[in-house]
Amino acid sequence: MPPRSRLGSESRSDAADRRRMERELQTATREGRLALHYQPRLSLESGRPMGAEALIRWPHRKFGLLPQAMMMPLAERSGQMPVIGGWALVAACHDAAEWPDATTVSFNIAPSHLAAPDLPGQIGTALEQSGLPPERLGLGLGENVVQEVDGDAFLVLAALRDLGVGVAVDDFGSGAASLIMLRRLPLTTLRLDRGMIRDVANDPKAMALVRSAIDAGHALGLVVGAVGIETERQRAVLANCGCDEGEGPLFGTPLDRARIGSRLAG
Numbered sequence: 001m002p003p004r005s006r007l008g009s010e011s012r013s014d015a016a017d018r019r020r021m022e023r024e025l026q027t028a029t030r031e032g033r034l035a036l037h038y039q040p041r042l043s044l045e046s047g048r049p050m051g052a053e054a055l056i057r058w059p060h061r062k063f064g065l066l067p068q069a070m071m072m073p074l075a076e077r078s079g080q081m082p083v084i085g086g087w088a089l090v091a092a093c094h095d096a097a098e099w100p101d102a103t104t105v106s107f108n109i110a111p112s113h114l115a116a117p118d119l120p121g122q123i124g125t126a127l128e129q130s131g132l133p134p135e136r137l138g139l140g141l142g143e144n145v146v147q148e149v150d151g152d153a154f155l156v157l158a159a160l161r162d163l164g165v166g167v168a169v170d171d172f173g174s175g176a177a178s179l180i181m182l183r184r185l186p187l188t189t190l191r192l193d194r195g196m197i198r199d200v201a202n203d204p205k206a207m208a209l210v211r212s213a214i215d216a217g218h219a220l221g222l223v224v225g226a227v228g229i230e231t232e233r234q235r236a237v238l239a240n241c242g243c244d245e246g247e248g249p250l251f252g253t254p255l256d257r258a259r260i261g262s263r264l265a266g
Contacts, residue, residue: 022078025058025071029084034058036091037254040263041106041225041247044239049264051104053140053247054092055254056084076112085113086122093130093137095257103264106138108170111145114153123160134164138189142170149185161186171227172196172213179216190217194228194248200241201233211241218242 028034038052058066075081089107096105113119127134139160141149146169149157157167168189169182173196182190192213199206217224226238229248238246255263 018074018077022074022080024060025074026078026080028058028060029080029087034084034087035256036088036095037256038095038105038260039247039254040251040260041245042251044226044235044243044246049100049103049266050245051096051099051106051136051138052255052260052264054088054095054105054107056088072110076110079112081110081112082116082118085110085116086118089122090126090129093126093132095260096136097130097132099261099264104136104138104166105132106140106166106168108140108142109145111148114141114145114149114156120156120159123165124163135166138166138168140168140170140191143172143174146181146185154185158186161188168225179213179220183220187220187222189223189225190220191225191227192243194226197226197228197234197238201231201237207237207241210238210243214242 035057037055037057039055040052041050042048043050056068056071058071060066072081075084085107092105092107096103099105109119116122123137123139126132127137161167166188167186168191169185169187170191171193172182172190174193190213192210196213197206197210200210201207214224223244224242225245225247226243227247229235229238229246229250231250235246235250252263
């Protein structure tokens, strides 16, 4: 898609390209041409596989395999996110049902999907059809989503926690969410943003900040993870600070459904 104009507004060409991509995404969704890849998640202390994060991929005929970050704005803007998210939930639960029993699958919930009235039904159907135990499914909320959780969304999250489904705050440290804000939500997991951990191996202040966040997460009764781990030194420092689990380039790139099961089996 062409870049935005110099004034920052969407040009006619930009708008036409965006609408075309939205139509193509709708067609790809209808024809079942989306796919899931999985980013492995490991224990930082033992290296044992803990599970994986499900990531949506769009195999585009012209542009190749488009990542989730590129297609999600299109899906949100065109109102397709609840449908795409519902498909991804079902597919991820079916895939994870074939993984080792101790592993979990996590999936990020977009704002419009969290607000969808049939989200609890989608999750219940995905679990029932796949046979995946609820405690092996985790839903991730970005910091932007956490800040917008209202009464209805809170009740949905509380019901899912009662069912046994995990709820995580992803990318903590990338926005304005505070630990005080997290205290009121029915959470199980806190994941530190890649920007927060980037300098943890060579900056004492960064390490102190990360350690404080990990200690606070544990004090709230949460499992604490980190995303975007790139080096062995980062992993070692995070493990020494008490971080429970992590994912990132150090542990490999996202894998398709045919390969993730064997990876998690160790």
